Amino acid sequence: MREQDPVPRVPEPVSQGDPCKVDLAFLMDGSWSIGKRRFKIQKDFLAEVAQTINVGVAGPMMGIIQYDDPVTEISLKSYSNSRELKSAVDKIMQKGGLSNVKALSYINKQYFSDANGNRGGAPNVAVVLVDGWPTDKVEEASRLARESGINIFFVTIEGPDDNEKQNLVEVNFVDKPQAVCRTNGFYSLPVNSWFALRKAVQPLVKRVCDTDRLVCSKTCLNANDIAFVIDGSSSVGTGNFRTVLQFVANVTREFEISDTDTRVGAVQYTYEQRLEFAFGQYNNKGELLNAIKRINYWSGGTSTGAAITYAAEQLFSKSKPNKRKIMIVITDGRSYDDVRAPALAVHRQVIAYSIGIAWAAQDELEYIATDPDKEHSFFVDEFDNLYKFVPKIIHNICQEFNSQPRN
Incomplete structure (x- = not known):
């Protein structure tokens, strides 16, 4: 045996600078x-x-x-x-x-x-x-x-x-x-x-x-950056907006939240867009759920296409390379602007879900959603029925994650 035998090298990862918590x-x-x-x-x-x-x-x-x-x-x-x-x-x-x-x-x-x-x-x-x-x-x-x-x-x-x-x-x-x-x-x-x-x-x-x-x-519950893009237009109304936030909280609650697990960000939109909180801004579940509860209803028009582009720029441009990128768009009406081009642009890097309520346009929901549409696009007549989709969305996210090759 020779003492100078080298250890075979593979490219080493660059240090992330974070504490080594394992x-x-x-x-x-x-x-x-x-x-x-x-x-x-x-x-x-x-x-x-x-x-x-x-x-x-x-x-x-x-x-x-x-x-x-x-x-x-x-x-x-x-x-x-x-x-x-x-x-x-x-x-x-x-x-x-x-x-x-x-x-x-x-x-x-x-x-x-x-x-x-x-x-x-x-x-x-x-x-x-x-x-x-x-x-x-x-x-x-x-x-x-x-x-x-x-x-x-x-x-x-x-x-x-x-x-x-x-x-x-x-x-x-x-x-x-x-x-x-x-x-x-x-x-x-x-x-x-x-x-x-x-x-x-x-x-x-x-x-x-x-x-x-x-x-x-990594499992389906701790490997994501999830962005909620929330319609705050006038047709939603204050009471229904609180129901939407409860839906967002119910989905979020299913995931393991931390900077190295799943991170959640949120954008509210009307004609304009507002970043409610960024990925990693809240790194434990309690703080994150409180932040969702504190989102104030905005009221205004409905420019869903611009909101999708805004979410890509403000949230997904800062996503970690190893995270699965998931966008969940929630809207109750037809958009005043084009959704097809912004949706196609984000589909290159993001898995997009569309949740339509009441007067949402079916064709737009399908444009927004990643293919196949039936797995990523949902519609309910009333806001109070939103909660029914929580298990289905979690199931789909996990099913897609588990079907990916791991080697």
Whole structure:
């Protein structure tokens, strides 16, 4: 083994400058095949990660599981600073066993629990350290973990030794989309030798802290920038406008709201347009729902086309690249201006829904909506029936999200 073996590089993400708030679990290999010396190198690596990542309640929390037979060495809530965590890592004793990753099932069912310190608002990340190659199937365990929103990274050190080769179940498992979330190299870090393991600290920390690229923890409820474009024209009236705002609040309430989850913005329009609040202006659900409630009815004409263009300029131009962009236009009448050209322009980057009430024009609702119209365009005779569309809209947003290829 050569000490100068480099860690293979993939393009590293640019730091977002935000605090690294993740719930991070390491699965360390305690199998007898690695021996005492390499087990010590593994502990040194984990101690260095603990120090580099700067553990704290406002940032990352870190825990450790040792496998073959998975056991929690350190829970997420055990230590709230790097110094204490580093000291605890030094005390971990080798358990022994075969090299395998059935601990993925353990992590999915037990480790990321509220009782164990899982914070909910922070992405779940599991880093699996593998000496050689796993001797059991990772595919099913990895898939279940991913579907629970856990981002799985594999750090593979060297390859299987001659004794392990006969026990291998899956060859090249890290290249399979079933094992990691994406096969673009971001979720797997091969290391050529144990002596090169410490060189993986910085690139690994950089990746697990890049919350915008932790797409495996993204679901249909926490991956969006949603803009409500609300008709405030004279025909709506004060009472009905409050009903519209209740509808907006009911849709919003279904989503996970934070700067790294779903963000919501709102525009009210008549002949003119007004930005009520921008994406990220309110980053918790309570504040956001209060902001929706406080929107004042404007009254005036109906220029829906101009409002769509305004929303694109004021909201979606500031959207994050990894967010799904969703626009929900709510109107009760025919527009005084053209809606077709503005709608076509935003369809290139935005999924558009149209909600028509009372005197709204069916042809305009279809122009505004993303194809297929029947999935993105809705009409009710009365404002009081708006609430019926909340489950349908959420269902459609989730169905579209889940049908997208994730690799």
